[in-house]
Amino acid sequence: MTGTTAMDERRARATLSRAVEPGDEHAGRWLRRHGATGFLDRLLHHTADSAGTSGDEPFPGTGSKRVASWRLRATAADPDRDLDTIQELGGRFLVPGDTEWPRQLDDLGDARPLGLWVRGPADLRTWALRSVALVGARACTPYGAHTAADLATGLARQGWVVVSGAAYGIDGAAHRGALAAAGATVAVLACGVDTPYPRGHDQLIRRIAEQGLVVGELPPDSHPTPSRFILRNRVIAALTRGTVVIEAQHRSGSLVTARAAARLGRHTMGVPGPVTSALSAGVHELLRGDATLVTDAEEVIELVGDMGQLAPARRGPVLPRDLLAPATAHILEAVPARGPTPTTVIARRAGTGPDDTLAKLYELHSLGFVERHGEGWQLTNTATDASNARRGGT
Incomplete structure (x- = not known):
């Protein structure tokens, strides 16, 4: 006008x-x-x-x-009263066009928030540029809570902002994990930012408002409804670079968040759980689709981070015998586990000449893998234990 x-x-x-x-x-x-x-x-x-x-x-x-x-x-x-209330709380009301408005919310089209009521000292637009959503079941298992907190701590320590919905269960564990690492976290509420919900998370939400950000679409003194929780999830999905689901049943609001993220072109990820757990069934359903399996913060960052931020290669522990040259390791494998064995027998077992075998046996002796008893060779206790571990023995 x-x-x-x-x-x-x-x-x-x-x-x-x-x-x-x-x-x-x-x-x-x-x-x-x-x-x-x-x-x-x-x-x-x-x-x-x-x-x-x-x-x-x-x-x-x-x-x-x-x-x-x-x-x-x-x-x-009474908009003036609402604007005064948020100002008295030390917050602000953001609208599209503001410098602090996260422009990725525009991807929601006509479902974009009319505005955001915000509490906390940080700049929402800047934080959202490097953020990940961690969501999941309210009635989570100890495994889920531990995993959420561990993921949040790992992300926070690498400079990523953890976004969730401040609910019981996975959400609360994610926020606490980020706060414990002195990291950044954002709580997106389905009610007014002056109306902590659930009530049991009053202190947690207050702490987030001090160290992080508390965000909501609804004006002060607004109460949540079931539909508002579902609609809130689209904001979590749009605000972040990707969504990780940690424990969710087949019918779960967390899956709504993940599917909204997928529709918006964001990364969707899931942490697997026991196949016998109903709380992991929804996550496994996601993983059977286009979601990516992740197990730690490094794997999440590999997906949502900059090019070249790769998770470390996964492998078992490096044993001393893994450092041996292939030909030397081959001779070690040919030494029987019990009793001194002549060089000629070891050479025949390895398919090599006696002289080459003897040279490698002395090399293994100097490294502590074998010892000589008269005319025969046998494994040391250290080598026997390592061999059993390698073969899955006790």
């Missing part, structure tokens, strides 16, 4: 955050067409005539009940 200021737009979006449920694409379409102030003006001042002709409808194609609900809530909203 002509003469509209940035403050007018911010106040209009603050009003609409009370009037419109998160992720409402009908509202998003009209917001894109008219802007926040234009949308609000049509909502509050433009009504259909007595005949109800479609040409006089403020939002053609949008159901009258939906529009009536928007209007009722918008009329009751």
Whole structure:
């Protein structure tokens, strides 16, 4: 609208955050067409005539009940009070176009948040550029909680921001893991940022607001609903470079987050669990699709990080015999486990000449793998233990 200021737009979006449920694409379409102030003006001042002709409808194609609900809530909203409340909390209300607005949220299209209510000292846009979502079951197992905390700690120590939903279970473990490493973490709430939920995480959410960021689409003093939890997950998915699911049943909000991430072109990852655990069934379902199996922070960073940030190669422990030259190791394998054995027998077992065998046996003797008893050779205790370990013995 002509003469509209940035403050007018911010106040209009603050009003609409009370009037419109998160992720409402009908509202998003009209917001894109008219802007926040234009949308609000049509909502509050433009009504259909007595005949109800479609040409006089403020939002053609949008159901009258939906529009009536928007209007009722918008009329009751007090944006100045909400903006004052967030300011008193030391926070702010971010809207598209702000320097701190994370532009990757624009990938949500008409489901993009109207704005974000934010508490905490950090810059959300900067933090989101290097962030990973860790999500999972509320009623998680000790294995899941340990894995989430360990992943979060590893990511935080390598400069990555851990994003989750502050719920019980995996979410809480992820936030605590990041905080314990003096790292960065963001809690995305399905309620007002001044209304800690769940109540049992009041202190955790307060701590996140001090060391990290607490973010929500809903204005102060808003309470969560089941649908708001589901819709909140799209923000977690869009905000981050990738989503890791740690324990989830087949019907789980965490899977909603992962699928939203996949639709947005983000990385989706899963941590495997026991095949007998129902809490791992949803993760395994993801892994049977396009999700990538990960087991630690390095493997997550290999996917979401810069080119060349590869996880270290995985292998078992390096044994002393692994460092032997192939020909020398071949002779060692030919030495029987029990009793002194003549050089000629060892050579025949190895398929080599006696002279070459004798030279290698003395080399192995100097390295502590074999010892000589009269005319025969036998393994030392160290070599016997290593041989048993290599073969899976006791």
